[in-house]
Amino acid sequence: MVDRTSALNKIMSLLKYIGRRIVSAIPTLILITFLSFGLLYITPGGPVEALAGIFGTQEQKERIRQELGLNDPLHVQYLRWVGGVLSGDFGEMIVMAPGTPIAEMLRKPLLATFWLTIAGALIALTLGLAIGALSAIKPNSWLDSLSRVISIATYSVPDFWLAIILLFVFGVIFRYRWAISGQIDFSRNIVFSLQSLILPAIALGLAKAGIVARITRGELFDVQNKSFIQFERIMGLPRWVVIKDMLHNGILPIVTVLGYTIGLIFRGTFLVEVVFGVPGIGLFLVRAAKTQEYALLQTLVLCIGSVFILINLLTDILYGVLDPRVRS
Amino acid sequence: MGDKLVVLGAVIVLVFLGIAIFGPQFAPYDFAQQFRASPGELLPISVMSTTATGERLLLGSDALGRDMLSRLIYGTRTTLVISISSVLLATILAIVLGSLTGYLEGSLFDEIVMRLIDALLTFPGILLAVILVAAWGTQGIEIGPVTTTPEMTIVFALVFTFTPRLTRTMRGSTIPQAHRAYIKAAQLMGMPAWRIVAFELAPNCLTAVIIQSTTYLGLAVFSTAGLGFLGLGPAEPQPELGKILARTQEYFLNRQFWHIFIPGFTISLLVFAFSVLGDGIRNVLDPEYRFEKADV
Amino acid sequence: MNAGTAPDRGARDNNTHPLLQIENLRVHYSAGRQKLNAVRNLSLSIDAGQTVAIVGESGSGKSSAAMALVNGLAGNGEWDADRIVFKGKDISRQELMRLRGRAITYMMQDPSGALNPVLTVGDQIKRVLKYHTSLSKAEREIRALELMERVEIPDAASRLQAYPHEFSGGMQQRIVLAMALAPDPVLLIADEPTTGLDVTVEAQIFTLLARLKRELNMSIVLVAHDLGVVATSADEAVVLYAGKVVELGSVDALFRRPRHPYTIGLLQCAHDLHRDNILNPIPGRIPGLEERPTGCVFHPRCAWKTEECESIDPELAPLDGQRVACIHHQDVSAATPNS
Numbered sequence: 001m002v003d004r005t006s007a008l009n010k011i012m013s014l015l016k017y018i019g020r021r022i023v024s025a026i027p028t029l030i031l032i033t034f035l036s037f038g039l040l041y042i043t044p045g046g047p048v049e050a051l052a053g054i055f056g057t058q059e060q061k062e063r064i065r066q067e068l069g070l071n072d073p074l075h076v077q078y079l080r081w082v083g084g085v086l087s088g089d090f091g092e093m094i095v096m097a098p099g100t101p102i103a104e105m106l107r108k109p110l111l112a113t114f115w116l117t118i119a120g121a122l123i124a125l126t127l128g129l130a131i132g133a134l135s136a137i138k139p140n141s142w143l144d145s146l147s148r149v150i151s152i153a154t155y156s157v158p159d160f161w162l163a164i165i166l167l168f169v170f171g172v173i174f175r176y177r178w179a180i181s182g183q184i185d186f187s188r189n190i191v192f193s194l195q196s197l198i199l200p201a202i203a204l205g206l207a208k209a210g211i212v213a214r215i216t217r218g219e220l221f222d223v224q225n226k227s228f229i230q231f232e233r234i235m236g237l238p239r240w241v242v243i244k245d246m247l248h249n250g251i252l253p254i255v256t257v258l259g260y261t262i263g264l265i266f267r268g269t270f271l272v273e274v275v276f277g278v279p280g281i282g283l284f285l286v287r288a289a290k291t292q293e294y295a296l297l298q299t300l301v302l303c304i305g306s307v308f309i310l311i312n313l314l315t316d317i318l319y320g321v322l323d324p325r326v327r328s
Numbered sequence: 329m330g331d332k333l334v335v336l337g338a339v340i341v342l343v344f345l346g347i348a349i350f351g352p353q354f355a356p357y358d359f360a361q362q363f364r365a366s367p368g369e370l371l372p373i374s375v376m377s378t379t380a381t382g383e384r385l386l387l388g389s390d391a392l393g394r395d396m397l398s399r400l401i402y403g404t405r406t407t408l409v410i411s412i413s414s415v416l417l418a419t420i421l422a423i424v425l426g427s428l429t430g431y432l433e434g435s436l437f438d439e440i441v442m443r444l445i446d447a448l449l450t451f452p453g454i455l456l457a458v459i460l461v462a463a464w465g466t467q468g469i470e471i472g473p474v475t476t477t478p479e480m481t482i483v484f485a486l487v488f489t490f491t492p493r494l495t496r497t498m499r500g501s502t503i504p505q506a507h508r509a510y511i512k513a514a515q516l517m518g519m520p521a522w523r524i525v526a527f528e529l530a531p532n533c534l535t536a537v538i539i540q541s542t543t544y545l546g547l548a549v550f551s552t553a554g555l556g557f558l559g560l561g562p563a564e565p566q567p568e569l570g571k572i573l574a575r576t577q578e579y580f581l582n583r584q585f586w587h588i589f590i591p592g593f594t595i596s597l598l599v600f601a602f603s604v605l606g607d608g609i610r611n612v613l614d615p616e617y618r619f620e621k622a623d624v
Numbered sequence: 625m626n627a628g629t630a631p632d633r634g635a636r637d638n639n640t641h642p643l644l645q646i647e648n649l650r651v652h653y654s655a656g657r658q659k660l661n662a663v664r665n666l667s668l669s670i671d672a673g674q675t676v677a678i679v680g681e682s683g684s685g686k687s688s689a690a691m692a693l694v695n696g697l698a699g700n701g702e703w704d705a706d707r708i709v710f711k712g713k714d715i716s717r718q719e720l721m722r723l724r725g726r727a728i729t730y731m732m733q734d735p736s737g738a739l740n741p742v743l744t745v746g747d748q749i750k751r752v753l754k755y756h757t758s759l760s761k762a763e764r765e766i767r768a769l770e771l772m773e774r775v776e777i778p779d780a781a782s783r784l785q786a787y788p789h790e791f792s793g794g795m796q797q798r799i800v801l802a803m804a805l806a807p808d809p810v811l812l813i814a815d816e817p818t819t820g821l822d823v824t825v826e827a828q829i830f831t832l833l834a835r836l837k838r839e840l841n842m843s844i845v846l847v848a849h850d851l852g853v854v855a856t857s858a859d860e861a862v863v864l865y866a867g868k869v870v871e872l873g874s875v876d877a878l879f880r881r882p883r884h885p886y887t888i889g890l891l892q893c894a895h896d897l898h899r900d901n902i903l904n905p906i907p908g909r910i911p912g913l914e915e916r917p918t919g920c921v922f923h924p925r926c927a928w929k930t931e932e933c934e935s936i937d938p939e940l941a942p943l944d945g946q947r948v949a950c951i952h953h954q955d956v957s958a959a960t961p962n963s
Contacts, residue, residue, distance in 0.1 A: 009785065027446075028450060031443060031446070031447035152600065155603060156596045157599075158592065158596065160554065160557050164576065165588065165592070168588055226737060228740045228741070231730070231732045231803075232740070233696060234724060234730045235729065235730065235756075235803065235804070236722075236726065241755070245740055245743075249741070267453055270458065286458070286558050289458065289459075290559060294463075297459070297462055297463060301451075304451060308451065309450060322742065324787040324789070328789075
């Protein structure tokens with residue numbers, strides 16, 4: 001009975017904590033909508049100039065104004081835009097593929113970037129956690145020194161350069177077709193998509209593994225020397241119990257590393273996508289930037305911002321599940 | 329091992345600074361000059377190529393027949409100027425904003441600035457710079473009578489990405505100082521707030537923000553090159569390391585590995601040197617420090 | 625003999641042997657190729673129901689000695705002893721190690737760090753019971769509550785479900801004590817149990833320890849730097865300086881008639897503190913592990929130093945029930961009046 005009430009208490013405090021986190025993310029989300037909406041207005045010449053360059057005459061400019069509702073007061077425009085976003089209407093493409101709804105354009109790139117991020121993060125975390133944990137267990141060993149060197153090296157090497165080298169070696173020298181296809185679309189060809197995923201994911205993962213290893217080593221090293229771990233050993237608790245506790249406490253900071261790594265990889269995908277020609281949102285963003293496709297740019301900013309808010313939120317929640325201290 | 333690394337980093341940084349400052353003196357050619365193998369034919373891309381007029385290009389030429397070595401030297405200059413000036417500007421801005429928000433902790437001003445910073449921090453690192461350059465365009469912006477150069481656009485974008493975290497750091501070190509006796513004394517003496525912040529408070533809170541900004545130099549090089557790589561860098565024919573690297577994909581079919589290697593290696597070396605030097609400076613100024621995620 | 629099981633209370637009371645005897649305990653740390661001696665030839669004899677204090681400044685090796693007894697030394701630390709006798713039986717180091725957490729338990733210093741932050745205190749106490757007693761799940765529940773009440777935690781039943789960070793430092797140390805008492809030990813090693821706690825809480829903890837020791841008839845090895853604490857709570861004391869025992873004896877005798885210049889210095893410090901006077905510290909500081917002097921380790925700070933002290937490392941010599949390691953002990957005791 002005692003167990004049940006305590007479990008109930010735990011769940012209640014956890015739910016309260018999650019609620020608080022979600023509520024505190026809302027203002028940031030609203031600010032992000034301001035930011036992405038405002039993008040249209042910090043552009044040189046404003047949206048009409050940007051569009052008129054393509055459409056030409058003065059009349060057409062006025063028509064664009066009417067069509068986009070740019071003559072309305074700013075807050076009306078903003079609310080209309082947010083209303084559209086909430087109902088899934090992000091506007092239409094004007095330059096790159098005139099008339100296509102942006103929501104439709106974005107589905108596949110989002111998925112491609114999603115898979116790339118997951119694959120890259122998987123590599124970075126596996127390598128980083130392993131190297132970090134091994135060097136934390138045996139500090140100042142040859143392994144520790146090696147991992148330090150690797151960390152510094154991978155920390156300095158830009159992921160986009162690594163990507164180019166991989167592309168060069170596998171695509172140009174060995175001529176593997178899968179290496180350079182960049183086609184990541186699991187709805188079409190799973191095997192081929194997986195193959196195309198390999199090199200970009202390795203480029204991303206390797207470049208960030210060093211950072212992950214460095215953080216992991218620091219955190220695990222601290223946990224090992226915590227006095228409660230020593231106390232448990234001295235009290236003669238079985239070895240596996242002590243190791244389990246070390247992992248539990250060591251995993252707390254690693255959860256933050258996890259969320260952080262995913263963010264790190266996600267932002268690395270933009271450059272690597274360009275190298276491999278992966279049609280993800282990074283490539284889209286760059287193309288939107290070059291063609292000044294503003295509605296697309298706005299949507300992308302909103303998307304990227306929301307993704308990061310979500311990653312942070314999930315990390316916080318996971319942290320709350322594992323650590324009673326942050327719940328209260 | 330740590331000390332040797334720091335010295336190595338310092339030496340590399342000095343060498344690069346030398347290249348950036350004196351580059352024009354010893355760059356063999358103009359970065360925009362196109363060489364030809366024969367009249368009417370661009371120079372083929374290869375190391376140690378010889379032009380129609382008999383010049384020998386040590387690292388060969390790029391796809392447009394321009395001397396690679398000269399472009400690398402000028403490119404390093406561009407990258408370094410953009411990186412260093414953006415970190416410098418961001419630090420100054422952060423010191424002003426951080427000390428003000430720290431002094432006025434809890435005020436409406438503080439609240440608004442910190443919320444804005446939260447929102448900007450949602451786009452970590454290079455992302456915000458990409459978005460801003462994308463919105464502003466790479467052609468330069470007209471601000472009244474002045475038209476900015478593309479380089480300035482990039483600097484502004486980078487300032488926006490570095491300032492938020494630096495401001496937080498500055499604010500963090502200002503808050504405890506703001507409640508110290510010497511500040512109270514200055515307030516009682518009727519010193520105006522701006523004077524207190526500028527002459528009493530801020531000078532005592534600089535260590536942390538300076539440490540952080542030195543570690544940001546490597547990140548700045550990384551971001552500048554990244555932007556250039558994405559095609560959001562300075563306009564042609566201005567060379568920039570990331571841009572040079574991006575164009576190496578054109579050499580792929582010639583299998584000129586060196587051409588792919590050299591610009592990327594130069595960027596890596598710069599990032600490496602700045603990071604270990606930054607670590608070294610931090611270890612001197614703040615021996616208690618431990619590696620943090622905010623540094624990347 | 626019954627190393628693995630809970631000790632038999634009746635047998636303990638009738639035992640004529642000392643509970644635990646250690647002969648020539650040595651602890652050293654390896655740094656690179658160097659071996660640094662932290663404790664040299666410390667011999668202890670603890671009778672049932674007795675409190676033996678190991679006294680010294682920080683750096684004297686007292687915590688290393690205590691940690692060695694429960695095999696809790698840091699990774700680069702090793703220990704050895706000529707003989708270990710538990711309840712009259714010679715045992716090996718491995719056998720001693722098997723006693724830890726059962727017959728011998730340990731109370732950490734730094735209560736705020738000694739508890740696992742992600743488990744409730746109830747779970748932590750019950751876990752010790754699970755691995756070191758044969759109690760059933762339901763019995764462990766009851767016993768955990770009993771232990772919480774025993775260490776005087778108010779509202780014990782509901783506090784079992786609280787996490788360590790929800791307790792004050794003094795309460796955290798009580799929980800550490802509850803964990804240490806859980807397997808019903810015959811010997812409790814308390815390593816500066818009140819570090820970081822304020823004076824009133826410190827007094828409460830020592831009162832509690834004294835009461836529990838009486839009620840449970842257990843022995844305590846108390847590691848302390850504060851002679852005031854030693855005077856009120858210990859029966860015997862070993863004075864450690866730079867890894868070496870300089871004097872040992874009953875607390876009464878030590879306080880009445882200290883024989884070693886270092887003990888005298890320590891006592892003066894303590895007296896001065898009590899009189900609210902300016903501190904009269906012993907000049908100099910304790911030498912680090914790698915800078916131990918030749919001869920008597922204390923000679924660089926000693927007022928009685930002669931040339932011989934720089935070369936002769938004095939043995940512990942018996943003297944009216946005390947034992948002292950000083951070649952000038954006769955002169956010293958002649959010059960120092962009984963207090």
